[in-house]
Amino acid sequence: MSEFEVTRKDVDDISIVYLKGYLDAHTAPEFETALQQLVDEERVKIVVNLAKLAYISSAGLGVFMGFIEDIRQKDGDIKLAEPTEKVFRVFDLLGFPVLYEIVSKESEAVDKYKKG
Amino acid sequence: MKRGCIIVSAGGLLLAAALGTLFENRVFTGRFTAAEIVAGAAILLLYWGFVHLEQSADRTLLQKIGQLGLYVLLLLIALVLLEQYSGTRTWDAAGAGDAPGIVWYLVFAAAVYVTVRMLIFIQGLIFVDQSRRTSGMFYLLTVVMVLRIVQTFFTLESGPESGGFGWDREFDFSNATGVLTVLFLLLAVLNGFRCKWIHYLNRRQKIAILFAGTAVNIIAGIAGGSLAGTVTRFSITAGIFIRDTHTFFMIYSGLGLAGILLQLPSAGIMDRRMRQIRYLQNLGAELGSIIEKGELLSTSCVLAANIVNADVTWIELKAGAGYRLAWSAGLSCQYMEELPADMKADLRELIDAANPSLLINNVPRDTVCRRMAAGMVKAGSVLAAPLTFKETLRGYIYAVNHDRFGFSEENRGLFRAFADQVGVALENARLAQVSIEQEVYREELKLAHNAQMRLLPQKMPAIAGIELDAFCITANEIGGDFYDIIQVGPERTDIVIGDVSGKGASAAFYMAEMKGLVQALARHHACPVEILTEINGFVKTHFEKDTFVTMIYSMLYHRERKLVLARAGHPPVALVRRDKAEWLEPAGIGLGLATNDIMTRILKKQELSLVEGDTIVYLTDGLIEARNRDGEEFGEDRLKHILLDMDDLPAADASGLIRGHMQAFIGDVPQHDDVTLFILRLPADAPNNKERD
Structure with missing residues (x-):
């Protein structure tokens, strides 16, 4: 039931992380590991593509919070792209749009990094 | 058992009929095919019936042999007496001599009966520890016996008495007789080697059976010949059956007795082994029932000393990279601990290589263990074995005897x-x-659960004209959902609902902290936004980075019938008014996500004038996100429909209804998040309470 997958694509200095399935307390560590890996590699311009994310729980949301300050201190950011309506509703209720850039196209997020 | 009785009875009746017919009608030149077939069938039935009957064998082998011997002996005596009385050795053409025919008849029937018992007896012995080939071999022999009967019946030319039954005829290879005889003897001998039952006898039983068996063998030999010769005179089937079975019995018992004789010298050792095995089995059961480690070790040391007659025993167990002395018997631990470490290590290597265990007979002369003898103990010989479970080494057990050569190979x-x-x-x-x-852990979780449940309001305050009700179902023993009701003065009641991110123990701790914080702040602030901002500062500073809290803080003013609320990232509150349900969703952000500056900028409070008939529903995301077997979510729309259908249900019934709907929706799928719901309702027909104070 908690099928979850994290894949990653690097474009220049930007890394795109694709989430798929259910991100909850059980699968959050997997996402955490992926982000930690990026931070360790000093790749802090991150786009998280949410197109295939079916569900996100509070533990999953917590992962973003655990990293965002650290990444922003390193002049990086986490931008969220292509959330489904349902997932966006969760982000919206929590007030994420105030804190994170959420865009409807992955390329949009990438462009924003490129423009600096 | 019952079936066996019926078959035996039927066989007995048939046998009586067949023998009766043969006896009355036997003319030496004729054959009575029908009667012979009936006799054969009767014997088969008797055999079959007894196989069923014999299953309940609680008699010992010796008793069985004795019983069989007694039967055969009685038969033999009857026959001898009969011969004496009749003056003829066989029943012949002139009639039964002086003895009445019925007596002969009875003796013959008894002979068939005893012989069937004899065959069953041998079968029982052969089948001890049987393999598939064992039973096949036995049944092949019985088939050959049947063939011999049939073949004899057709080759005897002019009545039984002229055919003769000497070995000349038996080994006549001009027809099938000789071949069948050889086959019969061969199979009898092969079956004779199936005598595993001997292994289960102790020395005394072996000796007893050797004597009893020899006696019965001799009796059967004599009886078999006499009976067969006599019976064959009037029934070929019965006669040959008796003779072949007795021959088989003699061959089988002869080989069996020879086997016993050969094993007698080693019987004592075998007995001791058997006793040791049984002792070890009991020991295993005894040790297995001890679950306290210290008791197990001490018992093991004492038992080990008893078993091999050792003066000192000890056990050392793996501890980290090395070993530690776990227990000893017969001496203080000091001795073992003072043994040089390198010697102990060498010893362990020897034990690992030894099979089945390490035995050092002469410690003072041993290159490795020499130093053991110099210690406090007079160590003459050492026995040691590894303690393993499924290939995993746990430690070693040692036994020391003061004498050299104090332990045997065994x-x-x-x-x-x-x-x-x-x-x-x-x-x-x-x-x-x-x-x-x-x-213990489960028990503690349960206590934690109870403690957490006690943090929730135990009962709803009574406010005139207002109904309140709530439920909270945790997914695990402990969770992060909470709600609270704080009465701030006579005119204000604060209603709070919240959810700490994550699950389990940490979420539960933070939840308890929230309760305290809310209780403390309520009295000092008159605006929900202020309270939420205060809490935000606390969460941001004191909670882990990835932990946040969502909350709705609302203040209910009794007199004004006014509700002021602010939402910190929490799912919205539902307002059901007349035939409409709407979500109250003032702007907000989860607690712990952002700084207080951002918080005050974003958070908006919403004011609501309540009218009679209004229902306000607070909930946590666990309700909206509850999933059924197909992964479908309960969802905001489904809830909205339920809320609209509630009409004027009292708050308690309404919360029960929603709870029922949710549980029916998820069915037997385990709940994956806490579900909390709080209902506030102004009944339409509520009495006016404005004059309350």
């Missing part, structure tokens, strides 16, 4: 077998310990 196997039992028992004890710890 002790080596025994000691290892014992060590293996201790290894298993140690694992048992470990598993028992683990399960006890788990039980």
Whole structure:
């Protein structure tokens, strides 16, 4: 039931992380590991593509919070792209749009990094 | 059992009929095919019936042999007496001599009966520890016996008495007779080697059976010949059956007795082995029942000393990279601890290589253990074995005897077998310990759950004209959902609902902290936004980075019928008014996500004038996100429909209804998040309470 997958694509200095399935307390560590890996590699311009994310729980949301300050201190950011309506509703209720850039196209997020 | 009785009775009746017919009508030149067939069928039925009957065998082998011997002996005596009385050795053409025909008839019937019993008896012995080939071999023999009967019947030319039954005829290879005889003897001998029953006899039983068996063998030999010769005179089937079975019995028992004779010299040792095995089995059961490790070790040391007759025993167990002395018997631990470490290490290597266990007979002369003899103990010989469970080494067990050559070769196997039992028992004890710890953990979780549930309001305050009700179902024993009701003065009641991110113990701790914080702040602030901002500062500073809290803080003013609320990232509140349901969703952000500056900028409060008939529903995301078997979510829309259908249900019934709907929706799928719901309702027909104070 908690099928979850994290894949990653690097474009220049930007890394795109694709989430798929259910991100909850059980699968959050997997996402955490992926982000930690990026931070360790000093790749802090991150786009998280949410197109295939079916569900996100509070533990999953917590992962973003655990990293965002650290990444922003390193002049990086986490931008969220292509959330489904349902997932966006969760982000919206929590007030994420105030804190994170959420865009409807992955390329949009990438462009924003490129423009600096 | 019952079936066996019926078959035996039927067989007996048939036998009586067949023998009766043959007896009355036997003319030496004729054959009575029908009667012979009936006799054969009767014998088969008797055999079959007895196979069923014999299953309940509680008599010992010796008793069985004795019984069989007695039967055969009685038959023999009857026959001899009959011959004496009749003056003729066989029943012949002139009639039954002076003896009445019925007496002969009875003796013959009895002979058939006893012979069937004899065949069953042998079969029982052959089938001890049988393999598939064993039973096949036996049944093949019976088939050959049947063939011999049929063949004899058709080759005897002019009545039984002229055919003769000497071995000349038996080995006549001009027809099938000779071949069948050889086949019969061969199979009889082959079956004779199936005598595993001997292994289960102790020395005394072997001797007793040797004597009894020899006696019965001789009696059967004599009786078989006499009976067969006589019976064959009037029934070929019965006669040949009797003779062949007796021959088979003699061959089988002869080989069996020879086997016993050969094993007699080693019977004493075998007995001791058997006793040791039984002793070890009991020991295993005894050790297995001890789950306290210390008791297990002490018992093992004492038992080990008893088993191999040692003066000192000790057990050392793996501890980290090395070993530590776990228990000893017969001497203070000091001795073992003072043994040089390098010698102990060498010894362990020797034990690992030894099979089944390490035996050093002459310690003072041993290159490795010499130093052992110099210690406080007079060590003459040492026996040692590893303690393992499924290939995993747990430690070693040692036994020391003051005398040189104090242990026998036999002790080596025994000691290892014992060590293996201790290894298993140690694992048992470990598993028992683990399960006890788990039980304690579960018990503690339950206590934590109860403690957490007590943090929730135990009863709703009574406010005139307002109904309140709530439920909270945790997914695990402890969770992060909470709600609270704080009465701030006579005119204001604060209603709070919240959810700490994550699950389990940490979420539960933070939840308890929230309760305290809310209770403290409520009295000092008159605006929900202020309270939420205060809490935000606390969460941001004191909670882990990835932990946040969502909350709705609302203030209910009794007199004004006014509700002021602010939402910190929490799912919105539902307002049901007349035939409409809407979500109250003032702007907000989860607690702990952002700084207080951002918080005050974003958070908006919403004011609501309540009218009679209004229902306000607070909930946590666990309700909206509850999933059924197909992964479908309960969802905001489904809830909205339920809320609209509630009409004027009292708050308690309404919360019960929603709870019922949710549980029916998820069915038997385990709940994956806490679900909390709080209902506030102004009944339409509520009495005016404005004059309350």
